[in-house]
Amino acid sequence: PALPRPRFFCNPNEALQADAQRFAQLVDLPHLSQEQVGWVRDKTTMKDRYAELGIPHARYRAVTTKQDVVAFGEESGWPVILKPVDADSCIGTYRLDTPADVAGVADLDPELQWMAEEYIKGQEFQLCAVVARGVVLDAYLSKNPVPILEVLDGKINANITYAPSEEIPVDARELAQRLTDGLGIPHGYLHGEFFLKEDGSFVMSEVAARLSGCEVPMNHGLAYGFDFLHVILDTYLDRVPHPRYTSDRAVGDLLLPTRPGRVTHISSAQELLRLPGVIGAHLTAAVGDVLDPPRASHASTGYVHVEGATAAEVEERMHAVLRHFELTVAETGEGPAS
Structure with missing residues (x-):
């Protein structure tokens, strides 16, 4: 018997957004228009749209x-x-x-x-939302200990989801709904980044219609105690999920430092898991590996998940992890470089 015709479509890949949505259109599946793809993919077109919607943004x-x-x-x-x-x-x-x-x-x-x-000087935040039939069911806010661009200079590279009971500096759901309405997002995962300047003023950075990077979706699920990815998948299947939260804690992912060279020593997952607040550890490098990290915010030797009562406590614990973490590399054929 013939297989049933697909009725739903999800593209999680940022780089393939234009081609993927065009494919979905050609085979008569739910899709974003090419205009919408421009709004969530091309940063100049995106900010042209912000201007039309009256959303503050950088010149x-x-x-x-x-x-x-x-x-x-x-x-x-x-x-x-x-x-x-x-x-x-x-x-x-x-x-x-x-x-x-x-x-x-x-x-x-x-x-x-x-x-x-x-250049916008201020605190950077990550906004994620679950959208079903054009309505934001809920939104989740994360903070970055330093602006993401600064991690390229060796600063802490982390995303921390606020605990559900924490006071947050913006109305995350209202902001997410405003973006959803303005961009015409029908369902799925809305991701955005924004700054709060030192004087408290709001500046929208970028927005995307796909899963956030790193471990941000997992942070939300661990902080709130629910299957976040399952809830997102339901929206792509034209369902309206009703997430039930079973936890109230802050959780973040900390990317572990990297540098070029052959690894001669690296802290183990087991020792990292013994540190306060660390609830998960995943290493992508081992002794003998040759590292050649790209100049990119996702470059790392792995990550740990860290929990705490508040986002501030999680950040403190992350700094403790970085003080403990050891990575020694050698230039090829030579002694230790660092």
Whole structure:
């Protein structure tokens, strides 16, 4: 007998968003329009949409040369963020403090589309939401101990979901619904990032219609005590789930540091699990491995999940993990490098 015709579609891959949604359209499956794909994939088109919706965002401009970047910086102020319009994980993204910094980066790849953007100084947050039939069922807020771009300079690389009972600095559900309405998201997972500046003002960063990166979805499930991925899957099947929460704690994922070289020593998962608050450990590197990490926010030698009563306690415990964690590498054929 013939197999039943598929009726539902889910694309979790950021880079394939345009092709995947076009495929779904061609085979008459639920999909985002190409205009919607632009809103959640192309960072200039995304911010054009923010402007139409009245959502605060950084000043920005499409650029094709380093001279364009300098001109933007001179007009809008320094520092400036330079990045491809469709990049993720901070790949190809740079903070440039002066025209001299611009001169120090490679010429812009003409095969890519680039943008210059105002640098926003403040606390960065991650917003995730469950959307069913255009309605946000619930939203979950995480904080980043430092802005994501700064992890490329070796700072702590982590996402921490607030405990359900914690007071949070924004109305996460209202914000998620505003984005859902403005982008026409019918169902699934809405992910966004925003800043709160030192004066408390709100600046929307980026938004996506797919699962968040790293272990953020798992953090939500562990913090609230429910099967988060199952709930998300239900929405893609045109169901309206009713999540039941069984836990009230903050949980975060801490990416473990990496550096280039051959691994001669690395802390074990077993010793990391003995540290306060660590409830899970996953290492991706072992003695003998040769590491060549990319310049990207997801680069690591693994991660740990850390719990606490509050997001602040989780962050304190993460710093303790970093003080304990050891990674020693050697240059190929030579003695220890670090």
